[in-house]
Amino acid sequence: MSFVRACSVAEVPVGSAIGIDLGGDADIAVVNTEDGFFAIRDVCSHGEVPLSDGDIDGCTLECYMHGSRFDLRTGFPLELPATTRVPVYPVRVDGDHVFVDPDNPIDSQEQ
Numbered sequence: 001m002s003f004v005r006a007c008s009v010a011e012v013p014v015g016s017a018i019g020i021d022l023g024g025d026a027d028i029a030v031v032n033t034e035d036g037f038f039a040i041r042d043v044c045s046h047g048e049v050p051l052s053d054g055d056i057d058g059c060t061l062e063c064y065m066h067g068s069r070f071d072l073r074t075g076f077p078l079e080l081p082a083t084t085r086v087p088v089y090p091v092r093v094d095g096d097h098v099f100v101d102p103d104n105p106i107d108s109q110e111q
């Protein structure tokens with residue numbers, strides 16, 4: 001585990017998402033839902049658009065381009081046209097800060 005600070009809690013109100021450069025090959029979207037914070041690679045698996053610009057509904061994030069919804073807990077698309085999972089990452093909130101572990105996506109930890 002190598003958690004790094006991604007943002008402050010105040011930067012991401014409930015129902016919003018922001019894309020953050022944590023040094024990887026793509027930004028990571030930090031998403032604040034009614035069920036807490038999630039982190040998902042900030043690139044839709046159907047096209048090269050940022051998921052952080054999409055709409056949040058429960059634990060899902062809908063791509064604004066063609067409407068695929070991704071489960072923020074698993075990264076799996078729940079609706080077409082996307083058919084490929086997007087990596088999701090462990091998130092930890094400590095005080096006013098949100099930490100993400102960009103080096104250990106949850107899907108690789110489950111193998």
Ligand code: FES
Nearest residue numbers: 044046047063066
């Ligand atoms: S680019 Fe996201 S669903 Fe098509």
